[in-house]
Amino acid sequence: xxxxxxxxxxxxxxxxxxxxxxxxxxxxxxxxxxxxxxxxxxxxxxxxxxxxxxxxxxxxxxxxxxxxxxxxxxxxxxxxxxxxxxxxxxxxxxxxxxxxxxxxxxxxxxxxxxxxxxxxxxxxxxxxxxxxxxxxxxxxxxxxxxxxxxxxxxxxxxxxxxxxxxxxxxxxxxxxxxxxxxxxxxxxxxxxxxxxxxxxxxxxxx
Numbered sequence: 001x002x003x004x005x006x007x008x009x010x011x012x013x014x015x016x017x018x019x020x021x022x023x024x025x026x027x028x029x030x031x032x033x034x035x036x037x038x039x040x041x042x043x044x045x046x047x048x049x050x051x052x053x054x055x056x057x058x059x060x061x062x063x064x065x066x067x068x069x070x071x072x073x074x075x076x077x078x079x080x081x082x083x084x085x086x087x088x089x090x091x092x093x094x095x096x097x098x099x100x101x102x103x104x105x106x107x108x109x110x111x112x113x114x115x116x117x118x119x120x121x122x123x124x125x126x127x128x129x130x131x132x133x134x135x136x137x138x139x140x141x142x143x144x145x146x147x148x149x150x151x152x153x154x155x156x157x158x159x160x161x162x163x164x165x166x167x168x169x170x171x172x173x174x175x176x177x178x179x180x181x182x183x184x185x186x187x188x189x190x191x192x193x194x195x196x197x198x199x200x201x202x203x204x205x206x
Contacts, residue, residue, distance in 0.1 A: 007152075007156075009139075010139050010153065010156065011156055011160070013135065014135070014156060014157050014160050015160040015163075015164075017131055017135070017160075018157075018160040018161045018163075018164040019160075019164045019167070022125075022127070023121055023125055023199050023202055024047050024118070024121055024122060024125070024161075024165060025164060025165060025168045026168070026195055026198065026199050026202075027043065027047075027084075027117070027118070027121055027196075027199050028040055028043065028044065028047075028165040028166075028168040028169040028172070029168040029169060029171055029172035029175075029195065030172060030192050030195040030196050030199065031043055031114070031169065031172065032168065032169030032170060032171065032172025032173045032176070033172035033173065033175050033176045033191070033192050033195075034091065034172075034176070034192040035109060035114075036173060036176075037166075037169050037170055037172075037173045039109075039111075039114065040114075040165075040169040040172075041169075042111045042114035042115055042118075043114040043115065043117055043118035044118060044162060044165050044166070044169075045115050045118065046114065046115035046116060046117065046118030046119035046120075046122070047118030047119065047121060047122045047161070047165065048118075048122075048158050048161060048162060049115075049118075049119055049122075050118065050119040050120070050121070050122025050123040051122050051128065051157060051158060051161055052154055052157075052158060053122075053123060054122065054123060054128055054129055054132050055132050055136060055150075055153070055154045055157055056150065056154065057129075057132075058129070058132035058133045058136050058137065059136060059137060059140060059146070059150055077124050077126070077204050077205075078204050079120075079124075080120045080121060080124040080200075080204075081124075081200045081201065081202075081204025081205070082200065082204065083120075083200070084117075084121075084196055084197075084199050084200030085196075085197055085200035085201065085204070086200075087196050087200075088193045088194070088195075088196030088197035088198075088199075088200055089193065089197065090193070091190075091192050091193030091196055092190050092193030092194060092197070093193070121199070136153065136157075139153055140153070175191075
C-alpha cells in the first residue's frame, strides 16, 4: 500500500483532475442527456477500462514511448474524433441511433458501442496520458512493492473518475428533463449533437 501521507495528497489531486471538464466528462453529460443516466453507465465502463490501461502503462514506462511517437496518437485521435463528429452531426439532424426520437423513450444504441466509445475516448486522449505520466509515478515508492501501490492508486483514480462522470451524466439527464417539458426534442438533439461535435473536434485537434 502507498504511504498514507501520499494518499492524503493523491486523492484530492486526482479528484480535481477528474472533476475538471474534459472530453470524457463532456461525453458523459452528452450521453446522459441523449440516452439517460443508466445507459451512460456502459460508456463509463469502457472509459474506466481505458483509464486503467493508461495508468498502468504510465507506471510501466509504455506511456513515454507512446508520447514519443505522436503519429500513433494522431491516428487514434482522428479516427475517434471523426467518429464522434459523425454521431454529433446525426444527433443534430435528429438522425442516427443516439438521436432522441419523439415517442421513443431512449435511443437504441448498443451497449458494445457505448463501451467502445468510452474506451477509445480515454486511450486517445493525449492529455490523459500526459497527466498520468506526470502525476502518477511520483506517488510510487521504489522501496515498496509496486503492484499493491499501483492497485491502490488506480482504484482511487477509477473511483474519482466514476464519481465525476456520474455527476456529469446526472446533470445531462436533468437538462433533458428540463428541455422535454416544453416539447423541445429538436433542440435537445441539437444541444447534444453540438456537444458531441465539440468532443469530437476536441479529440481530433487536442
